[in-house]
Amino acid sequence: MSLKDKVVIITGGTSGIGRVSAERFLKEGTKVMIAGTGEEKSRAVAEELGTINENVSYVKVDVSNYKSVENMIEKTLEAFGTIDILFNNAGITINKPFLEQTEEDYLKVIGVNQHGVFNGIHIFGKKLIELNKKGTIINTASIAARITGPTMMGYATSKAAVEMLTKSAAMDLAPYGIRVVGVGPGVINTPMISELKAQALDYLKNMHARKEILEPEQIADVVVFLAKEEASGINGQVVFVDDGYINFK
Numbered sequence: 377m378s379l380k381d382k383v384v385i386i387t388g389g390t391s392g393i394g395r396v397s398a399e400r401f402l403k404e405g406t407k408v409m410i411a412g413t414g415e416e417k418s419r420a421v422a423e424e425l426g427t428i429n430e431n432v433s434y435v436k437v438d439v440s441n442y443k444s445v446e447n448m449i450e451k452t453l454e455a456f457g458t459i460d461i462l463f464n465n466a467g468i469t470i471n472k473p474f475l476e477q478t479e480e481d482y483l484k485v486i487g488v489n490q491h492g493v494f495n496g497i498h499i500f501g502k503k504l505i506e507l508n509k510k511g512t513i514i515n516t517a518s519i520a521a522r523i524t525g526p527t528m529m530g531y532a533t534s535k536a537a538v539e540m541l542t543k544s545a546a547m548d549l550a551p552y553g554i555r556v557v558g559v560g561p562g563v564i565n566t567p568m569i570s571e572l573k574a575q576a577l578d579y580l581k582n583m584h585a586r587k588e589i590l591e592p593e594q595i596a597d598v599v600v601f602l603a604k605e606e607a608s609g610i611n612g613q614v615v616f617v618d619d620g621y622i623n624f625k
């Protein structure tokens with residue numbers, strides 16, 4: 377089954393992995409809803425991508441807010457008439473030593489990364505069932521679902537939860553023909569790592585087998601594959617795209 381004329385919603389679709397995935401899906405002929413935190417930026421990205429393929433729309437969303445995610449799905453239905461794939465990709469990190477992390481920092485990261493993924497699965501899954509449709513949900517986890525380090529408490533906790541949400545939801549939604557999978561990136565060249573100091577980046581590079589950080593295209597290609605019928609045997613599973621990083625524990 378091809379992805380042509382399917383509809384994908386991409387949260388965090390305005391930058392990094394989300395944006396490159398939008399380009400990849402458009403090349404497959406998929407209709408893409410760019411879901412970003414800012415109306416202006418989402419529209420600008422949608423317009424840029426629209427020059428590649430006009431099957432692109434945008435919506436403002438805060439994935440940590442249930443009603444906002446409901447609105448994102450309603451707006452997608454208004455724009456394209458149906459839904460098929462959700463790429464639950466939005467994420468943030470607040471890197472501070474454990475004792476300097478405030479409760480607010482912790483809850484913010486959990487709110488976007490963990491609760492945001494729950495919201496997406498819950499609302500999108502229920503809507504697919506209501507529409508009597510099959511579909512696929514792809515969650516962005518991280519190597520931090522399996523390994524952690526100083527300053528990573530909130531982020532790693534949230535990503536471990538994304539892996540377990542993926543496994544759990546897959547079991548509950550399988551009877552309805554809905555597949556729930558995840559992608560687990562290593563360290564990727566996106567705005568998320570732009571604040572890292574050179575020394576930290578060197579250390580992280582060296583944790584990959586080929587001593588390089590990865591490019592967002594390498595994640596996007598796997599995301600597109602996971603959305604395809606050819607990946608129908610992969611369910612409840614986070615596929616790590618990390619050049620072996622998690623093996624270097």
Ligand SMILES: NC(=O)c1ccc[n+]([C@@H]2O[C@H](COP(=O)([O-])OP(=O)(O)OC[C@H]3O[C@@H](n4cnc5c(N)ncnc54)[C@H](O)[C@@H]3O)[C@@H](O)[C@H]2O)c1
Binds near residue numbers: 387516560
């Ligand atoms: N870059 C890496 O090294 C790396 C590694 C592993 C996992 N990841 C994960 O990949 C995903 C994409 O990150 P990226 O690397 O492309 O970085 P990025 O910062 O370019 O993308 C993150 C996107 O999430 C959006 N976002 C943040 N809060 C949001 C909210 N409340 N509602 C909706 N959107 C929100 C941002 O606006 C941004 O577009 C994230 O889940 C991140 O945790 C990244």
